[in-house]
Amino acid sequence: MVSHGIRERFGRLRRRGGRGPERDERKLRALVADALGRHATTTKRAGAATIAEAYVAGDDEWRRRFFRMLVDEFWTAPDAVAAELEACRAAPPGDRRAERRLRDALTPPAIGLLSSFSGLEGGVKLLVDLRADLLGLAAGDPDLAELDEELRRHLATLFDIGLLELRRITWDAPASLLEKLIEYEAVHAIDSWADLKNRLDSDRRCYAFFHPSMPDEPLVFVEIALTAGIATELESLLDESAPELNAGRADTAVFYSISNCQPGLAGVNLGNALIKQVVDRLRGELDHVRHYVTLSPIPGFRAWLEDELRTGDLPAREAELLPAQPGRVLARLADAGWDADEAIRPALLTLCARYLTTQRDGRVVDPVANFHLANGASVERLNWLADPSAAGRERSVGIMANYRYDPDRIMERAEAYVARGEVAMSDAVRQLLAG
């Protein structure tokens, strides 16, 4: 961790931007080659700093060329790889030293260069932001995707759970931090400071993970409402004028929003540990709370549903539940308001239950469902018109799901799902599926 003034260094450069660093391809190559050719720790670090500064000052095109050059020219050395490969073949099977030498030859120096950025002042945040850039460029480019995968692994170690700090965020937190929650909230947008204050009331909880090298930047945060009974719709949770519940009377903690804040940490699973640690902490603090459930969106349901209706190839049981022909139902779903029709409810809930349990390659297709099931939750309940907002109707014809975290069964359920694809669910959901 570095002093505040110093930590800001790369941030400041970043804001200045567009200074136009070396665009000459040969000079860029020389810069990288020089940095990788240094021998002493001190000079290596200085070389990395020079490149990091050029990166920060560089524009998008500069960055793309930089990454391309890394994979094209500073990847593994074919001769060295070939030599160690042969040495390994010649060695007795399982020769640890030969294997390690081969592995070292297979490790691209480009990765070493990027990894060393984290040792610079402000470098951890720089690396996270750099990966966000890279992710954008790597789409459709398998070479850059390899570079990205290497960087993801390095970040996964740097953001090891053992290094993170779980902090509760309240209305006493710095305004500069709370402002970021407003910016990063990805599930249910925070409209105003009054909306935010409501979400930090005494019957609410908000927790986030922080990394010691980026102490002012939340990595991922979760918003929780303490309620009497399981919340089945969103509106009352977000109603700023609703009275606060005496937290001592609540028996349920509803996790109604989880947002990742750092695009550069995509693929580094922090949400899993966040939920686990928050459940543990709430268990220690709130004696009366016995239920841990989410109130979650179902992002892919409507698209899947429309596909199902379009093909018209529904199981008999579902077809019977529909109040009309699939094609007509599909057509009418486009009308505003029609999706609120009670007549359509039984069919849509049943279809939704099927959607949530539909698997491909051993995991359910809905990403939110997959996240919670892999964390050890069960599908608890589907709620009709729980999110009647335009976004909610667009995502899932307004249906939301409760997933339940039963602290005593998290382990067993997580393993059963991830290893064997077994989806845990409540009796109510099972009955929906059974029709």
Add this chain to the structure above:
Amino acid sequence: MVSHGIRERFGRLRRRGGRGPERDERKLRALVADALGRHATTTKRAGAATIAEAYVAGDDEWRRRFFRMLVDEFWTAPDAVAAELEACRAAPPGDRRAERRLRDALTPPAIGLLSSFSGLEGGVKLLVDLRADLLGLAAGDPDLAELDEELRRHLATLFDIGLLELRRITWDAPASLLEKLIEYEAVHAIDSWADLKNRLDSDRRCYAFFHPSMPDEPLVFVEIALTAGIATELESLLDESAPELNAGRADTAVFYSISNCQPGLAGVNLGNALIKQVVDRLRGELDHVRHYVTLSPIPGFRAWLEDELRTGDLPAREAELLPAQPGRVLARLADAGWDADEAIRPALLTLCARYLTTQRDGRVVDPVANFHLANGASVERLNWLADPSAAGRERSVGIMANYRYDPDRIMERAEAYVARGEVAMSDAVRQLLAG
């Protein structure tokens, strides 16, 4: 970073010790196999926790068997390695995907298991202590040395400079922390709390690196005296009754002791960055200080000197300086007191200068000299009888060295030494060498 109570978890178990965990070889194997066979993040972490607890409770023999089993049974899978090896040979040269798959196959699962310990509560400290155990066992066992090297690399990332916090330590620091300085001081033992307080006076500085997951544990610390002129002997620096210098009048910062605190971090070079950052900080804070020098022990000189005298094969110039035949000088060095003889001084200083610049495999043989030269320092001066303690006479017939860090030349000197073996030195030392 985890809460204090939780962080203590493994510490507490450790103190209990000797509970006698599973000694049955098969059961231990099953335990490890089970942990490595888990699929969900949550259950994997629980599996690692089970093994970590067993490790903490285990005795030395248990631990040895555990490490042995890791290298013997949970190393790479020969079939998978062979298959990927062939795939890689068959692929076009530089095929990134094939190379990565081979590299993954060459990565022992045992490493993944140990690495995951850092995600447990108190796990970072556990991992550091575990490596200290492993280092002891790996001496003379090349297989365990491979495991150790893997662990060292993982720790080098977890203890990346970008994650460390440089803190000044004063007499206002917690007693529980200061107690550790007393324990860890490796160069000049701290006798008492009064001795310690003297070393934290207003004309002294003490800095240490800390890791956010072990916030109460110094990793490496340096003790500095602010002086008027370069200190040439130790006694006055450690004299508790000496008056404090007004820090505003000092022109020199003397780094007189650097101690590593965590045996498990051996080979993770933190001292380099510590010196660099401390010099930078002092430059920012103390306008009048312009000289940054060490007062350092010369641990290997006496043994080397005795060898030289024994073989008697001295350069003519040195032989001339000696007041007697090498053999007689050698014999008389064994007498207490004789080494303080002024007559022997010119020859010994000259020999010492040669010793400090003697290289083998591109580095000077004295480890302290190698450390400072690789960091970009120069050999500034040799000081006769600077450390007249028994230890000092035993190490280096009482001679100590000043190394100088010239902020403007650190880079160039570090690179010249590490890349090309060029040893920077002052004119005075050069003259000693030239006789």
Add this chain to the structure above:
Amino acid sequence: MVSHGIRERFGRLRRRGGRGPERDERKLRALVADALGRHATTTKRAGAATIAEAYVAGDDEWRRRFFRMLVDEFWTAPDAVAAELEACRAAPPGDRRAERRLRDALTPPAIGLLSSFSGLEGGVKLLVDLRADLLGLAAGDPDLAELDEELRRHLATLFDIGLLELRRITWDAPASLLEKLIEYEAVHAIDSWADLKNRLDSDRRCYAFFHPSMPDEPLVFVEIALTAGIATELESLLDESAPELNAGRADTAVFYSISNCQPGLAGVNLGNALIKQVVDRLRGELDHVRHYVTLSPIPGFRAWLEDELRTGDLPAREAELLPAQPGRVLARLADAGWDADEAIRPALLTLCARYLTTQRDGRVVDPVANFHLANGASVERLNWLADPSAAGRERSVGIMANYRYDPDRIMERAEAYVARGEVAMSDAVRQLLAG
């Protein structure tokens, strides 16, 4: 200072309110008499706590009766006063013991009771709020005004400058604290969180005093803009879209708003020390800033001006400057917009200069001018249409004043003004006065 949870105690009761405590006059009397009759420190404190709780729960009428009872029945004891009075007369002049005994007899026990509230959990804040109540009731009641004066003195000791902490407030401060700035800003209302953020930009400073027993409650705060040149109008300072000035280029610190936050501390002058300490701190931190000025409202000018115009009895010089007869000018001032007429400007600025230097009972009549002059400032400049808001026109036909704090002359000017009524002013203002 007490733990947070405990400090909240009286606050929580306060919110509940209206529980209807003892309204029976005799019971209230018994309660107070009982508390005042206790002997042991512990039981006295418990007695005070009982009354404090009744006070918090009591409604306005209860509180009025409580204060009335204190002055009527728990004031000094006539017999004791008479006895000590005679003893003092009989004693030799200047007999210290007799004088102290008389003074003690003249100290009402009611004061001791209220003073002891500060020793309760949350009691310091309670006492401040209680005085706010009392101030409201004491208007027009000389007996309660005596009680209020006693309480003011006790609070002046409890809020001794030596106990207060000066803190800079930035956008990193807790939202719960910043919210209070929005609430308490008394001079130029803060419209929104964006407005507030603008006032905490890098070219702004905000400082407040805090008391250790009310660490979350600002007592008085000042808002400062760092500018190049003396700001002569308000709008640009409050313009959220104006670019930030690089703080290193500013040569002037403009104190444009000072707000007291605690009505119960009226008459306890904290603003004086706040300005003094802030000027000292800015001098230490900002080398380039050499001018310390305010941009201040002139609250009483328009009322005074209208009086002057109504009586029509203006000095010849001012009458000449007026573009029309005083009566007509008065009539036309009522028109919106007319006060912006440039023709009227010379006369109004001259009249304003006279207003600001008009004294009654040895102090200038404008309260803001009196505050700054007593603190050692001089009248620097009058700014035409500096505050064209409705409030600004209503207060002072839009004119604002700059007062200058010259660090080297604060002492001399403060003493000259307070002791001898000498008003310091710039040449420009002197010329305005001279016509």
Add this chain to the structure above:
Amino acid sequence: MVSHGIRERFGRLRRRGGRGPERDERKLRALVADALGRHATTTKRAGAATIAEAYVAGDDEWRRRFFRMLVDEFWTAPDAVAAELEACRAAPPGDRRAERRLRDALTPPAIGLLSSFSGLEGGVKLLVDLRADLLGLAAGDPDLAELDEELRRHLATLFDIGLLELRRITWDAPASLLEKLIEYEAVHAIDSWADLKNRLDSDRRCYAFFHPSMPDEPLVFVEIALTAGIATELESLLDESAPELNAGRADTAVFYSISNCQPGLAGVNLGNALIKQVVDRLRGELDHVRHYVTLSPIPGFRAWLEDELRTGDLPAREAELLPAQPGRVLARLADAGWDADEAIRPALLTLCARYLTTQRDGRVVDPVANFHLANGASVERLNWLADPSAAGRERSVGIMANYRYDPDRIMERAEAYVARGEVAMSDAVRQLLAG
């Protein structure tokens, strides 16, 4: 509260000392008269600062003359007192305004000057130290004693319980603070850092009050041992090699040492609130602890006992218990070792019980007993040879007392003792008294 650097100001001057400030009586008088004659808040404060600096630099003789001058020349104004005295007599009885004016006339300006020191940087600590000086000089000088009493009252307000912070002190506290515990421990001297560490073990508690303007200076602290059963002797509590008790098993908190740290706060009772708040805190934290007792010295017993034996006028019951004539017992008490004689035990314990309950002017004569009884404790038990140290034998022939704080009866007992002299005691002590 002021910034650290600034707070040190007077401390630094103090160390320099002996600069020889103005010794000329007339100049000193002019200095004080000037400061008291200033009008503006700012200049008054500067005047006070000048005198405070002279005070700090002054030697003992200077300080004595300064205090003397304050009581002689800056006390009340006889004419003003006489005038207000007559006005008060002429006014109707109970005229609040006249009474206040008289009271103001009776308030010496000297007090105002000293009181204003607390508003200076570092002034609160200065005032505490100044009073320590004054206390020494006031012994036997009734005029200075009046000045001291005024200062004591002002400090009692500045050190109001509501302003103090109760902090637990552990081995994690700054060494610079712990060093002060070693210095201030007044009851059972702390021999070494190892002794101190033992007193901060997990089965110990140490709490202190701090004032926000002197955050590094403990005011009063208490040392507590958590034990199974009531500790009846000191040695095992202070034995560094004794094993720690698992704090969860303790049923008793033994307060074995209470030390005041600031001589200048003599007569400002902080110990009472310290014990009360610590008992409250322990009740909240340690469920199993149900007994709160002290293990206390009996400082005046031996002197009283020797008097009793000398006069020989013992009650029959006690005379019978003595193994010999009072005169011979007295003579033999002088022998080392004899006081450990079991034969003398019944008589001495009975005499001690009588001593502890002997009253003069409504309070028991033993100061420690009076302190605890006034706080609401009862005399629980007398322990033979509980403190066999030389100091313990000298104070109380080795006997120590347990006083018990029963949380439910503290109020009633404190009031009964202070108001009516009723001494609460256990049945065991009552039986001792009854013979």
